[in-house]
Amino acid sequence: MARRALLPEIIRHAVLIMGAAAMVSPFVVMVAISLKPPGEIFAPQFSLLPQQWHAFENYRDAFTRVPLARFLLNGFLVTFCIFAAQAATALPMAYALAKLRWAGRGAAFALVLLALLVPPQVPAIPLYIALWQLDLLDSYAAIILPSTISVFGIFLMRQFFRTVPDDLIAAARMDGMSEFAITWRIMLPTAYPALAAFACLSFIWNWNEFFWPYIAIQSEHLATPPLGIAFFSNVEAGTNWGPLMAAATVVTAPLALAFLLAQRAFVRGVTMTGLK
Amino acid sequence: MASVSLEGIGKRFGATPVLQGVSLDVADGEFLALLGPSGCGKSTLLRIIAGLEGCNAGTVRLDGQDVTELPAKARNLAMVFQSYALYPHMTVRRNIAAPLELRRLSAWRRPPLPGALLPSARAIRAGIAAEVAQVAESLGLSALLDRRPAQLSGGQRQRVALARAMVRRPAAFLMDEPLSNLDARLRGEAREEIVALQRRLGATVIYVTHDQAEAMAMADRVAVMQAGRLLQVAPPQALYDAPASLEVARFVGSPPMNILPARIGLGGRVEVEGVALPFHGPACPGPRLGVRPEAWALGAEGLPARLSRIERLGAEAILHAALAGSGTVVTVRLAPEQAAGLSPGQALHLTPRAAHLFDEEGLRRPLHATLPQHADHG
The missing domain is CATH 3.40.50.300 (P-loop containing nucleotide triphosphate hydrolases)
Structure with a gap:
């Protein structure tokens, strides 16, 4: 590789580092506060590390004052169910849109694109009324059902499936696979990287989702993590910042982990699509 | 099966x-x-x-x-x-x-x-x-x-x-x-x-x-x-x-068959560029004569041409020669020893030993070799 000029390289990295620092700083503050005793949090002099460690107390309070573990469990359950449903619907749909020829395919894809433009708040009231009529409000189903079909997932997987060679599908048909078998046995394994990316995004969105669970859920034991934190700050009237930030750190940790895992899958995905 | x-x-x-x-x-x-x-x-x-x-x-x-x-x-x-x-x-x-x-x-x-x-x-x-x-x-x-x-x-x-x-x-x-x-x-x-x-x-x-x-x-x-x-x-x-x-004649064979506009003269004698060739065939509109590269013979008579390029491929030599009349380039396949003395720019005379006749629609018509008359003299 040719040696690039040093100065532009330094400037480029400096800009990137500043951007990264700006992104990370709220999280750093969050973690820092979660380690400090109440007295230090609003001290005029901000320091990253506490003078007196209060981490154990903060995290213990976070788990004991509210059922944080339960919230986390709810969060995992709900995001897992949503992703499973989204994958189960998006993969066959994406396969049909990308590789099968049928009347109305163009219109169906246009509908998918159109649905991407609809903000989630728009159908909130009809969904609420529908769930109320089905008597499903204030249940896991109330959070899961409205998210079972992800048009973004359909779109993403469709774009990826289009890159799968037609010969591969033709070979599978000659070998005797049904269209469903092709979806699950051929398309799915070749699409792992794309699916991993989608899983990561779906997890992050649904884990962080506050608006819809806030509307659909009243019971504390069904609350998802962001909702749980909201309960938390209400209970304590916002006075006890240490445990609140400890809870926020705990809730954010799976997201950071998911991102790091997906990052590795992305790289694997790139090397995998390199094969012909 | x-x-x-x-x-x-x-x-x-x-x-x-x-x-x-x-x-x-x-x-x-x-x-x-x-x-x-x-x-x-x-x-x-x-x-x-x-x-x-x-x-x-x-x-x-x-x-x-x-x-x-x-x-x-x-x-x-x-x-x-x-x-x-x-x-x-x-x-x-x-x-x-x-x-x-x-x-x-x-x-x-x-x-x-x-x-x-x-x-x-x-x-x-x-x-x-x-x-x-x-x-x-x-x-x-x-x-x-x-x-x-x-x-x-x-x-x-x-x-x-x-x-x-x-x-x-x-x-x-x-x-x-x-x-x-x-x-x-x-x-x-x-x-x-x-x-x-x-x-x-x-x-x-x-x-x-x-x-x-x-x-x-x-x-x-x-x-x-x-x-x-x-x-x-x-x-x-x-x-x-x-x-x-x-179409088949053009597609099959490498180098491809040479296709030359022809004329059916008196008695069905085939002429290319005004030179009578030792074949006769049926009168038909738009006749074209197809000659495989290896079917050409070099000699003292035949179509006058000028050699423009020689590819010596080892087992064979491919000549590219421009016909004197129209400048159409024909390819000729020769054994290497036959091509040994040749050099670009040289004048040649080409006679097809075998050929195919195609009509206006590209269909193959029967073509017969004329009995070699001058062979009798020599």
Whole structure:
């Protein structure tokens, strides 16, 4: 590789580092506060590390004052169910849109694109009324059902499936696979990287989702993590910042982990699509 | 193995006709090459036989049975693709086993867990494993069974694709330019391998290619296609010696046949550029004379031409010579010793020893060599 000029390289990295620092700083503050005793949090002099460690107390309070573990469990359950449903619907749909020829395919894809433009708040009231009529409000189903079909997932997987060679599908048909078998046995394994990316995004969105669970859920034991934190700050009237930030750190940790895992899958995905 | 019979196959993509009334019979155990330039519809025809593509008209028969409406998986045909189309996430072993597993194991026996517990499934799996091992052995793939396609060379992938096609003993093999992704040396080896395999299995093979040398070298019969039509179906030598039309004559043979505007003179004598040649044929509109590069003789008489370039290829020499009258460049194939003394710029006289006559529509007309009159003098 040719040696690039040093100065532009330094400037480029400096800009990137500043951007990264700006992104990370709220999280750093969050973690820092979660380690400090109440007295230090609003001290005029901000320091990253506490003078007196209060981490154990903060995290213990976070788990004991509210059922944080339960919230986390709810969060995992709900995001897992949503992703499973989204994958189960998006993969066959994406396969049909990308590789099968049928009347109305163009219109169906246009509908998918159109649905991407609809903000989630728009159908909130009809969904609420529908769930109320089905008597499903204030249940896991109330959070899961409205998210079972992800048009973004359909779109993403469709774009990826289009890159799968037609010969591969033709070979599978000659070998005797049904269209469903092709979806699950051929398309799915070749699409792992794309699916991993989608899983990561779906997890992050649904884990962080506050608006819809806030509307659909009243019971504390069904609350998802962001909702749980909201309960938390209400209970304590916002006075006890240490445990609140400890809870926020705990809730954010799976997201950071998911991102790091997906990052590795992305790289694997790139090397995998390199094969012909 | 089975015979394949096509009758009046027609196919349109939208308003564009891709295939028009293609009828073709492939005998049991025959190696038939579908030869044509890209876009002539040969791959589409193969996909229609495979059942991967529907047709707008006509009938496909396998062993006399109408399969036109059957889906691909019900036809028991195997296909080898140009890109090999191996399943990238499966090992070679599983790639080869896939068609057998899909046919013999019902869906609920396929997943590994119930599969391992059910004795019946285990017996079927053992049978499959044995057949996979045998096919892999016969193609020299035994050492590669646990690799993935990405870890194989082009030639190895091609053999895996063949193994996957062979393993379920299909009624016929369909091959869509299976060698065009290989380098020249491997292609030669693979050619022999495929032909040997076909002979050994007594397999019916329909082989699509745009490479006429490949078609001629491998096939029992060659079907030449152009613009969605079948031009001629004949054994390689017959195709070369007696092309039915100008298109076939142009397409088969390398360097291609020289095509010269001709005139049928008095008594049916053929003239090119005003020079009478030792052939006579029927009067017809727009006659053209086709001469293979190796059919030219150099001599003291004949068409005057000027040598512009010589390619000395070792086993032969190819001359490019411009005819004196029109400047049309003709190619001449000579043995190297015949071309030894020649140099560019030299004047030549060319006489065809054999030729073909084509009329205005490009159809071949009978042409007879005139009895060599001046031979009597000398």
